[in-house]
Amino acid sequence: MNRALDGVTIADFTQMMQGPWATQKLGDMGADVIKVERLGGEWERTLEAGGRLLDDVSPFFLAMNRNKRSITLDLKSDDGREVALDIAREADVLIENFRPGVMETFGLSYEDVTTVNPELIYVSATGFGSDGPYAERPGQDLLLQSMSGLARYTGRKDDPPTPVGTAVVDEHAAMLIALHTMFALFHKERTGEGQRVEVNLLNAALDFQCQELTAALNMDVEFERSEEGIAQAWLGAPYGIYETADGHVAIAMAPMPLLAETLDLPELATYTTAEETYESRDEIKRILEAYTREQASEDLLETLLAEDVWAAEVNDFQDVAADPQVEHNEMLIELDHPTEGTFTTAGIPVEMSETPGDVRSPPPRPGEQSEAVLTELGYDAAERERLAKEGIVGGL
Structure with a gap:
C-alpha cells in the first residue's frame, strides 16, 4: 500500500523529544527523514534512564528515532553549512528545535534556507517562542509543567507541586509539530507555497490544559487539590485511584446512586448533585476507600464493570506489556538494532485503511547514512573523502 507521506523529504535538525518524536511520526507515515546531527550524534543518544544506558544507547533515543537516516555534520564549518543547505534545497520540510538564534549562527535561518528553497516549510520549535521576555530561557518539560500550572494542580492538597510521570509537554508539542507540518504540507499541495511554522512548549502546555485554564479564569471558585x-482539582468524587486488598483500581466519573447500589453503600446515595460530590469529595473518597481496601482488585473491577461504572486496573509497565487489549492492538513491537540487539518499544498508534504507517528501519547509528545522503546530493567519492578527512562529515 502507499504511505501517506511517500515522496516527502524532512530535513530534521532536532534533538531530545520535542522534535524527534514529531519527525518519527512523519517518518512512520513514509517521509524520508534525514536526521542532521552534530559529529558524534545528538545528546539524547547518551541520556541515561535510571542512571544507565541500554548497552551503549539511551532507550529514550531508541524510542523516538526509527525510520530516519542519520548524517553527522560540523555545522559551524563553512563546508558543513553547505552540505546542510544542499539537504534543505532538496527537502519539503525543515524542522529544528534549537534555542532562538542558533540556526542563524549556523547560517541556516529561515531567510538563509528559503533563499535556496523558496517553497520550503520551515518549522521552528522552541521553549517560549522566537521572541519575547523568556525567549532566551532554557525550555524543558519539567520547567514548563511548573510554569504552566500543571504541577501546582497535580497530587494531594498537602503535597508539594507534583509533576506528572512523563514528559507530557514535550509530547504534546511534538504532536503539534507533526499536526501543523501536515497542515502546511496540505497548503503547499494546494498552492505551491511554503511557510514558516512556530511551535513552543509554553503554548503547548497551556493548550492541553484548555479545560482547566478556562474554568480557573472564568469562574468565581477557588480550585485546589483534594486532601x-x-x-x-476540578472534579468531584469518585474521580481517583483507590487502594484495594491487593493493589489499586481507578474509578472515574460515576453517579453516586449507581455506586451506592453497586457496592451496597447506601451512605453514598445522599450525595445527589455535582456540587455535593465536589464539596464532599474527600469524605466520599474515604467512604469508598474503606470499602475498596477490603476487596481484591479483580473482584472489584468485575463488580464495577458489570454495571458500566468507569473503572480500570492500575498497572505498571510489565502489566501493560501483558495486557490482553495491548496485545490485541499490537501496540508494542520489537525492533532489531545493529548494535543494541532486539528491543521492545511502542508501535504506530493509529490505523489507516488506505495509507497505513510502517516501521522500515531502526534508529540509525550516528552518521550511518552520511555516505548515502551525500551521494544522493551529488557529492562524488573524492569530495566525500575530503569532507571525512577534514572532520566536516562523520560516519564515512
Whole structure:
C-alpha cells in the first residue's frame, strides 16, 4: 500500500523529544527523514534512564528515532553549512528545535534556507517562542509543567507541586509539530507555497490544559487539590485511584446512586448533585476507600464493570506489556538494532485503511547514512573523502 507521506523529504535538525518524536511520526507515515546531527550524534543518544544506558544507547533515543537516516555534520564549518543547505534545497520540510538564534549562527535561518528553497516549510520549535521576555530561557518539560500550572494542580492538597510521570509537554508539542507540518504540507499541495511554522512548549502546555485554564479564569471558585487524592482539582468524587486488598483500581466519573447500589453503600446515595460530590469529595473518597481496601482488585473491577461504572486496573509497565487489549492492538513491537540487539518499544498508534504507517528501519547509528545522503546530493567519492578527512562529515 502507499504511505501517506511517500515522496516527502524532512530535513530534521532536532534533538531530545520535542522534535524527534514529531519527525518519527512523519517518518512512520513514509517521509524520508534525514536526521542532521552534530559529529558524534545528538545528546539524547547518551541520556541515561535510571542512571544507565541500554548497552551503549539511551532507550529514550531508541524510542523516538526509527525510520530516519542519520548524517553527522560540523555545522559551524563553512563546508558543513553547505552540505546542510544542499539537504534543505532538496527537502519539503525543515524542522529544528534549537534555542532562538542558533540556526542563524549556523547560517541556516529561515531567510538563509528559503533563499535556496523558496517553497520550503520551515518549522521552528522552541521553549517560549522566537521572541519575547523568556525567549532566551532554557525550555524543558519539567520547567514548563511548573510554569504552566500543571504541577501546582497535580497530587494531594498537602503535597508539594507534583509533576506528572512523563514528559507530557514535550509530547504534546511534538504532536503539534507533526499536526501543523501536515497542515502546511496540505497548503503547499494546494498552492505551491511554503511557510514558516512556530511551535513552543509554553503554548503547548497551556493548550492541553484548555479545560482547566478556562474554568480557573472564568469562574468565581477557588480550585485546589483534594486532601484524599481526587485525581483532578476540578472534579468531584469518585474521580481517583483507590487502594484495594491487593493493589489499586481507578474509578472515574460515576453517579453516586449507581455506586451506592453497586457496592451496597447506601451512605453514598445522599450525595445527589455535582456540587455535593465536589464539596464532599474527600469524605466520599474515604467512604469508598474503606470499602475498596477490603476487596481484591479483580473482584472489584468485575463488580464495577458489570454495571458500566468507569473503572480500570492500575498497572505498571510489565502489566501493560501483558495486557490482553495491548496485545490485541499490537501496540508494542520489537525492533532489531545493529548494535543494541532486539528491543521492545511502542508501535504506530493509529490505523489507516488506505495509507497505513510502517516501521522500515531502526534508529540509525550516528552518521550511518552520511555516505548515502551525500551521494544522493551529488557529492562524488573524492569530495566525500575530503569532507571525512577534514572532520566536516562523520560516519564515512
